[in-house]
Amino acid sequence: MPPSMYDYLIVGSGLFGATFAHEATKQGKKCLVIDKRPHLGGNIYCESIEGINVHKYGAHIFHTNNREIWDYVNGLVPFNRYTNSPLANYRGKIFNLPFNMNTFYQMWGITKPEQAKAKIEEQRAEAVAKMKAAGVTEARNLEEQGLYLVGKDIFETLIKEYTEKQWGRPCSELPAFIIKRLPVRLVFDNNYFNDAYQGIPVGGYNKLTEGLLEGVECKTNTDFFNSGYRDWRKYARQLVYTGPIDEYFGFCYGKLDWRTVQFKTRVMDIHNYQGNAVVNYTSHEHPYTRIIEHKHFEMFNQAVYDCPKTVISEEYSTEYKEGMEPFYPVNDERNNQLAERYRTLAEKETGVVFGGRLAEYRYYDMAPVIEKVINLWRSLS
Ligand SMILES: Cc1cc2nc3c(=O)[nH]c(=O)nc-3n(C[C@H](O)[C@H](O)[C@H](O)COP(=O)(O)OP(=O)(O)OC[C@H]3O[C@@H](n4cnc5c(N)ncnc54)[C@H](O)[C@@H]3O)c2cc1C
Numbered sequence: 001m002p003p004s005m006y007d008y009l010i011v012g013s014g015l016f017g018a019t020f021a022h023e024a025t026k027q028g029k030k031c032l033v034i035d036k037r038p039h040l041g042g043n044i045y046c047e048s049i050e051g052i053n054v055h056k057y058g059a060h061i062f063h064t065n066n067r068e069i070w071d072y073v074n075g076l077v078p079f080n081r082y083t084n085s086p087l088a089n090y091r092g093k094i095f096n097l098p099f100n101m102n103t104f105y106q107m108w109g110i111t112k113p114e115q116a117k118a119k120i121e122e123q124r125a126e127a128v129a130k131m132k133a134a135g136v137t138e139a140r141n142l143e144e145q146g147l148y149l150v151g152k153d154i155f156e157t158l159i160k161e162y163t164e165k166q167w168g169r170p171c172s173e174l175p176a177f178i179i180k181r182l183p184v185r186l187v188f189d190n191n192y193f194n195d196a197y198q199g200i201p202v203g204g205y206n207k208l209t210e211g212l213l214e215g216v217e218c219k220t221n222t223d224f225f226n227s228g229y230r231d232w233r234k235y236a237r238q239l240v241y242t243g244p245i246d247e248y249f250g251f252c253y254g255k256l257d258w259r260t261v262q263f264k265t266r267v268m269d270i271h272n273y274q275g276n277a278v279v280n281y282t283s284h285e286h287p288y289t290r291i292i293e294h295k296h297f298e299m300f301n302q303a304v305y306d307c308p309k310t311v312i313s314e315e316y317s318t319e320y321k322e323g324m325e326p327f328y329p330v331n332d333e334r335n336n337q338l339a340e341r342y343r344t345l346a347e348k349e350t351g352v353v354f355g356g357r358l359a360e361y362r363y364y365d366m367a368p369v370i371e372k373v374i375n376l377w378r379s380l381s
Contacts, residue, residue, distance in 0.1 A: 005235065005237070006237070007236065007238065008024055008029060008030075008032070008236055008237070008238050009034070009229060009232045009236035010031055010239075011035075011224045011239065011242060012033075012035060012042060012241070012243055012358070013209070013213065014042020014356060014369075015212075015356070015370060016357075016369050018040070018213050020240050020353075021212065022213070022216070023373060023377040024377075027381065032218075032219070032235065032236065033216055033218040033219070034219045034224060035219070036223035036243075038221050039220060041206060043060070044057075044060050044208065044366065045057065045206065046205050049265075050267055050307070050311060052295045052310070054265060059277070059278060060200075062200065063198035063367065064197050064367035066367060067196070067197070069367045069371050070196075073370065077210075080200050081199060082199050082298070085097075087278070087279045088158050088281075090158065095107065096190045097192065097280065099150070099184050100184075100185035100190060101113060101187055102188050103158075107154070108153070113186035116186055120150060120151050120154070123154075124151045127148050127152070130147075141171065141173065141174060141176055142171040142178055146163075146179060149181070149182045154184075162283075165289050200297045203298075233351070240355065241359055244256070244358045244361075245342045245343070245346060245354060246338075248346075248354075249342055256330075257332075257334075257335050258324075258327060258328060259319075260317075260319075260324045260327045261289075261318065262316045263314065263316075264313065265312070265314075266312055266314075267309055267310075267311050270309070271307070271310060272293075272304050273312050275296075277293055288316050290315045292312065292313045294311050294312070295307055295311065326358065329357075329362060329363055342361070355373070
């Protein structure tokens, strides 16, 4: 191998590419990571504004049940004690999420689990009776499904209009399968995740990226397709590709669809805007679905007031168009089939590892991405 040649050319410095580079470097392999963006880290990248780490590509909360993965990331950067406890604001009234005894107290003034259970059952029975009267045995749309699962009050206050903003259509016109289950907790517990471990890297996600990419050669502002690296065999023995799979194959079967979110981010001249990192706005009164107040991911108690400003991001669910960020795969018939055809092409491509959310056209949380790369390396060695 000529001296300048790499073992791996890695396209994309997100969690997949960065973890791959980290593991390869540990095994003595030489890697070059390129990314078309002006920064490393992919979607976990944070921009520092007024001393606050702003989650530029949407709020990211690390959570896992896997002790090994938790130790792995904490070995690179310690994680803080952030616990995700989102709130819902419905026409000025605040409710705790996920639906639990605090929510039911706020909604109905009840204090005992048995009372909550009875109330939900009563409202579910009303929904079933209505469907029966209309000669319906199975929910025909998301509206009927929601009413059937949790009854009128929870559905109308916390789900209906929020979901309509997400999808840009009335619930009565959305398919029932979008919501399969709506878990209800009969305990006073506002912790959103059921996982054993959760938190945010101390100092922000860029510290995690720096830890993963320490000692790895990286080039930003370098698009695989518009640089000499497209001819990757000139540079490396193997290619690790984490960009969009359809783009790799020149969109030969057509373009895959995505769902996206747009952010309106503002600096505010106050210490504390909403007192919580995540507030869902569940009515049509506000056009956005959520407001993220970034400082609450990393600043607790007095630290909130030691930082004189705050940064908030309003989130707007938007139909994906060319040039927007491809965030969530669309799991409908057309896109599933199209993705499968591209995956079949990928299997035939020698010397290339396709990995990550864009190259696999699959939604992955952060911990499973890291787990996947670690297992991949285990299978290689
Ligand atoms: C809005 C949103 C919120 C999320 N919140 C959470 C959360 O709270 N908790 C959680 O666990 N997970 C969350 N996730 C998931 C998390 O973002 C992913 O698990 C993670 O980003 C996957 O990493 P990746 O490397 O596959 O992709 P990415 O992070 O997208 O990295 C891919 C990289 O490839 C680069 N690239 C693409 N094409 C090219 C090219 N042609 N040339 C060079 N570079 C290229 C891109 O610029 C990008 O940097 C969220 C995802 C989204 C979309």
